[in-house]
Amino acid sequence: MSPDPSTVLTLQGVSVVKDGRTILHPLDLTLAERRIGIIGRNGSGKSTLARLFNGIETPSTGTVRLGDRSERRALRRAVGFVFQNPDNQIVYPIVEEDLAFGLKNLKLPADEIRTRIDAVLDRFGLADLRARLTHQLSGGEKQMIALAGVLVMRPATVVLDEPATLLDLWNRNRLMQLITGLEEQVIMVSHDLEMLAGFDRVLLVEAGRIAADGPPAAVIARYRAGAAC
Amino acid sequence: METRDTVFIALFAAIMAALAVFPPITLPLLGVPITAQSLGVMLAGGVLGARRAALALVLFLVLVAIGLPLLAGGRGGFAVFLGPTGGYLVGWIVAAYAIGLMTEIFWTRLTHVTAFAISAVGGIVLLYGIGIPWSAVVAKVPLWTAIGWSTPFIPGDLVKCAIAAVVMVAVKRSYPIITPRGAASAPR
Amino acid sequence: MLTEAYIPGTSPLHRARPLWKVLGLIVICTALFAGPGWPTLGLGGAAVLAGFALARLSPRHAVRALRPLIWILALLFAVQLWLSGWALAGFVVLRFAVLILAAALITLTTRSSEFVDGLMALLAPAPAWVPKARIALAISLALRFLPMVRDLLEEIRQAQAARGLERNLIALAVPLLLRALKSADDISAAIYARSFDAAD
Numbered sequence: 001m002s003p004d005p006s007t008v009l010t011l012q013g014v015s016v017v018k019d020g021r022t023i024l025h026p027l028d029l030t031l032a033e034r035r036i037g038i039i040g041r042n043g044s045g046k047s048t049l050a051r052l053f054n055g056i057e058t059p060s061t062g063t064v065r066l067g068d069r070s071e072r073r074a075l076r077r078a079v080g081f082v083f084q085n086p087d088n089q090i091v092y093p094i095v096e097e098d099l100a101f102g103l104k105n106l107k108l109p110a111d112e113i114r115t116r117i118d119a120v121l122d123r124f125g126l127a128d129l130r131a132r133l134t135h136q137l138s139g140g141e142k143q144m145i146a147l148a149g150v151l152v153m154r155p156a157t158v159v160l161d162e163p164a165t166l167l168d169l170w171n172r173n174r175l176m177q178l179i180t181g182l183e184e185q186v187i188m189v190s191h192d193l194e195m196l197a198g199f200d201r202v203l204l205v206e207a208g209r210i211a212a213d214g215p216p217a218a219v220i221a222r223y224r225a226g227a228a229c
Numbered sequence: 230m231e232t233r234d235t236v237f238i239a240l241f242a243a244i245m246a247a248l249a250v251f252p253p254i255t256l257p258l259l260g261v262p263i264t265a266q267s268l269g270v271m272l273a274g275g276v277l278g279a280r281r282a283a284l285a286l287v288l289f290l291v292l293v294a295i296g297l298p299l300l301a302g303g304r305g306g307f308a309v310f311l312g313p314t315g316g317y318l319v320g321w322i323v324a325a326y327a328i329g330l331m332t333e334i335f336w337t338r339l340t341h342v343t344a345f346a347i348s349a350v351g352g353i354v355l356l357y358g359i360g361i362p363w364s365a366v367v368a369k370v371p372l373w374t375a376i377g378w379s380t381p382f383i384p385g386d387l388v389k390c391a392i393a394a395v396v397m398v399a400v401k402r403s404y405p406i407i408t409p410r411g412a413a414s415a416p417r
Numbered sequence: 418m419l420t421e422a423y424i425p426g427t428s429p430l431h432r433a434r435p436l437w438k439v440l441g442l443i444v445i446c447t448a449l450f451a452g453p454g455w456p457t458l459g460l461g462g463a464a465v466l467a468g469f470a471l472a473r474l475s476p477r478h479a480v481r482a483l484r485p486l487i488w489i490l491a492l493l494f495a496v497q498l499w500l501s502g503w504a505l506a507g508f509v510v511l512r513f514a515v516l517i518l519a520a521a522l523i524t525l526t527t528r529s530s531e532f533v534d535g536l537m538a539l540l541a542p543a544p545a546w547v548p549k550a551r552i553a554l555a556i557s558l559a560l561r562f563l564p565m566v567r568d569l570l571e572e573i574r575q576a577q578a579a580r581g582l583e584r585n586l587i588a589l590a591v592p593l594l595l596r597a598l599k600s601a602d603d604i605s606a607a608i609y610a611r612s613f614d615a616a617d
Contacts, residue, residue, distance in 0.1 A: 051606070056610055091557065092557050101613075133564075153612070268590070291556070295529045302485060312489065313513065370496055
């Protein structure tokens with residue numbers, strides 16, 4: 001399946017400098033594959049890279065483009081973002097209200113909002129959580145709801161920043177199963193090398209540069225070799 | 230106002246509520262309990278600055294007014310504003326703003342001493358200046374009687390000012406979010 | 418967690434719009450302070466008691482509403498007795514009791530969420546410079562953060578207890594504030610990522 005060219009993310013000469021410190025050195029990237037992983041050590045700049053994709057982070061130089069558009073608004077409409085800690089992502093006290101939050105910001109009509117929420121809850125088998133207080137959900141349920149809150153916006157691409165770090169093994173497996181089944185393009189920052197082995201492409205970020213880029217096996221092997229010494 | 234400011238305001242309203250469940254400390258000699266909530270008023274000003282602190286207190290008091298039991302002892306509802314001590318609650322907004330304003334002005338010179346003085350001026354002088362006449366009027370007692378009611382709380386409030394000063398300076402060192410007043414062009 | 422004082426019911430008081438109830442409270446309040454003493458107090462007291470009956474609330478609820486203030490009212494009664502005699506002492510204390518019961522009546526018959534909806538409905542026709550969406554967001558966020566911050570405090574308290582500092586306000590407040598403030602960056606990024614615009 002060849003990707004729709006209007007939703008391909010490209011980065012041209014993008015760098016990020018904060019308080020005089022270079023977080024990311026200038027880089028060029030075209031992200032057309034359906035499943036892309038990003039790995040790297042803590043503080044390597046991989047989270048900053050991920051946050052460029054939907055405009056949470058603005059580049060100090062260069063441009064992030066989606067097809068031929070580069071406005072931040074276009075980026076965040078087409079690219080959803082799931083954070084490591086769902087507690088920082090859930091905005092409303094009740095699940096249904098939270099799922100509706102992004103849709104209301106898009107000024108969608110009420111029945112369209114309801115249909116979309118029904119659809120996403122059914123798809124995840126989470127219909128019974130609908131009226132629950134978000135605070136009372138388990139960590140795994142919270143992360144599913146955070147992902148659902150992004151998917152109701154119908155993005156072309158979902159970026160996930162270490163989504164399973166705070167989850168137990170069962171919830172991690174359930175989340176990964178869900179992610180594997182997504183039709184959307186997935187870009188995932190992760191330490192979960194086992195999961196990334198099934199991806200189309202993996203980027204290794206080291207000290208603010210892309211140190212390796214290619215099929216998972218080769219990139220992961222290089223990452224492992226670096227950690228061994 | 231940015232979204233981040235809205236988040237700070239909502240977070241601090243929730244922190245005010247959390248402070249209600251801090252264990253009250255009873256002063257050894259006077260037997261007057263110190264609750265942590267008025268400490269929260271000083272911290273709101275000293276951590277968020279004038280505008281955000283006042284709005285955080287408004288938001289917190291709105292949540293109290295609509296019936297959530299967020300005040301120390303699980304009190305809430307409109308009734309708390311109508312009792313003899315209602316003036317202190319309204320005074321919280323003014324005190325938080327004043328403490329925030331003074332913190333912004335003295336930001337570059339904020340030490341334990343200045344932070345203590347700021348907390349005392351806003352959290353004791355100004356707050357009592359609103360609370361005492363208010364209770365004198367609504368309870369129909371002479372001003373001196375109302376002053377007499379409040380004096381036992383002053384030692385405890387001085388302790389809170391000292392705690393607030395230490396916390397304000399600690400937060401300034403590790404995660405400052407206040408922009409000093411009149412320093413828009415100065416390097417950060 | 419968010420235990421409200423609300424007592425479920427279907428009485429006219431339960432069903433009335435929160436705005437009317439608040440306006441009613443303001444009227445009673447003003448009347449009690451500006452009106453001609455005992456007659457208004459009697460009238461107000463009767464109205465509030467009728468309200469309790471109408472809402473099918475038990476005397477227990479009234480007692481519970483007054484209990485937190487019982488010592489302050491007792492002290493006030495003693496002071497007034499000493500200053501000016503039985504009549505004024507009784508009047509001042511009863512006036513507080515009626516005010517507090519009137520306010521409790523509203524709190525007991527109205528869900529917090531009704532107030533929030535009422536507030537938003539009230540703001541709907543407000544001019545453009547009123548940041549309506551931002552106010553709605555702030556209220557929702559605060560309700561969402563209440564249990565989160567309480568959990569955070571409990572977690573910090575346990576961590577400090579391991580060092581014997583669980584009653585030290587500084588050891589509790591500094592980490593609580595720092596963690597809450599630091600999470601604000603992620604939270605606002607998440608709100609941004611879900612298309613919340615400053616312009617509303």
